[in-house]
Amino acid sequence: MASSTQNESFLATRTLLFTSRTSGIQAPRQQFNVGPRRSVLQSNSGDSDTDWSIASSELLSQTWTIWGVSPLFGFDKDNEIKLKLYAKKLREEIANNLTQENVTYEAKFTIIPNFSPNVINPFALKVEVNAKSVENPDVEKSIYKGIFMSWISGFDETNIRNSVTLPLLLCRGTQSGTRAVHIIIGHMFDCMIVALDASQDDLLWLLPIILTPASDEEETSKSSEVSLEYRIPGLPLTDTINVKFLLSTLVTIWKSVYEKRINELEIEADLIVYTEDVDKFHKILHSHMLSVAGLQLGLCSLHKISMKSLTITDNRMKIMSSETMNRVLSFLQESALEHLYPLHLNTPSRSTNSIAE
Structure with missing residues (x-):
């Protein structure tokens, strides 16, 4: 019970911290860069340096909820042993927080390389949690699948030390599973995970x-x-x-x-x-x-x-085409950056004069 109360308090604190984004100080959007205009020949031949195939295979034709994520502190994407330790920690905390009898959980942290062609270091982090009942151990049920990503450039990471910046999260799963995973990951990496509603x-x-x-x-x-x-x-x-x-x-x-x-x-x-x-x-x-x-x-x-x-x-969406996916994810990441990385943002999409005022 003490753990549950602590988690509720943690979530409430993060929600309170985030309410300032709707306080009216955010400047109105001025512009959005859709991307390069292509010739008809390029469009018909598919002659483009942009490869969205990995992201498309993960994201298209599924319903996702949309979240913004502040920097993940202390996360080491290059150490396979640590990734397994993160998964072990998540599994243990999920078992403690979701008090379902005769259910076991498995968690997995996976690095997806070359996820977005729009950034210098284009990896994504996939977090999965599955549940099995003791009575039917051969059947797994996904209670959470989340993909943490940086889809576009546009912010300065140099002042965010010892952290990984994956500002946009798309996830799917049960309501209780999603809530528990986000609270636990928030504790593990000292980060905020907040819903991004499309206004x-x-x-x-x-x-x-x-x-x-x-x-x-x-x-x-x-x-x-x-x-x-x-x-x-x-x-x-x-x-x-x-x-x-x-x-x-x-x-x-x-x-x-x-x-x-x-x-x-x-x-x-x-x-x-x-x-x-x-x-x-x-x-x-x-x-x-x-x-x-x-x-x-x-x-x-x-x-x-x-x-x-x-x-x-x-904060729910379903995307069916790669071109639309690129535009929507670019737009949503700008939103996440403006809400959670205001001091590190480097984009002309909003008027800086209004913010200063």
Whole structure:
């Protein structure tokens, strides 16, 4: 019981420390780098230095919850013996915290090399916890699988000594297993693990980011639909408005805003999405809803995006394509860095003047 009380106190402290991120001091996002504009020939031939195959095999077509992670202090990724000791410690603590009778646990720490081609040292850490019942020892049940990663560069690690920085975590598992693993890892490596909910502002940005074509003639399925779910202020969370568009319609609207900027870029130049473009896109979108369907959204807030390549709401998502995966993970890591690494951030995505004020 003492251990349980200590863990609850630990989690409460970390939650309290993290609430400052919603206090209004965070500057609004100004821009987002989608990545290099490719030629049609490169897109059709797959001629690219970017290889997302390892990450794709681990992440695509599964539902994940999204978390931010502060530096892991004292973690040694290069020592196989220590990795086994970490797993042993986690297994023992899980057994102490999850008081299920006739159940045994196995834990594993695995380093995945070459996980992200976007960073200098592109490894990821996979943590797995499985449970077996004494009555049926041949059947394993996964209670936790988490992948700690650094998907993009953009922060200065030089002042974070004796630590490993893997700011973004995607995990899946039981609620009790996830809670226990995060508390234990927080103790083991003196780190915070906090849920990263996709706010309305995040979703407003993500939609045009995903719609931005990587090449001049990127194909868009005319029959593919995009569903936007809005919450209504003052009503229960289950009362929502769902608006469906053809993907091709949204791409056309976004191109009408962004095409001039794209046409001014050289091939291989970075595609930058700016806040004024995002605002204009959603104003046109709302006008379109009003004129076509007589729908006035007013103070309704965007809560969920569902499309062929991505479903995302709160801190849950499912990604179906590598290109979308790269963009969404890049965006989410920026979010994690802004929340947990503000002193080490090196990105122009937000206005530094607002922070100083």
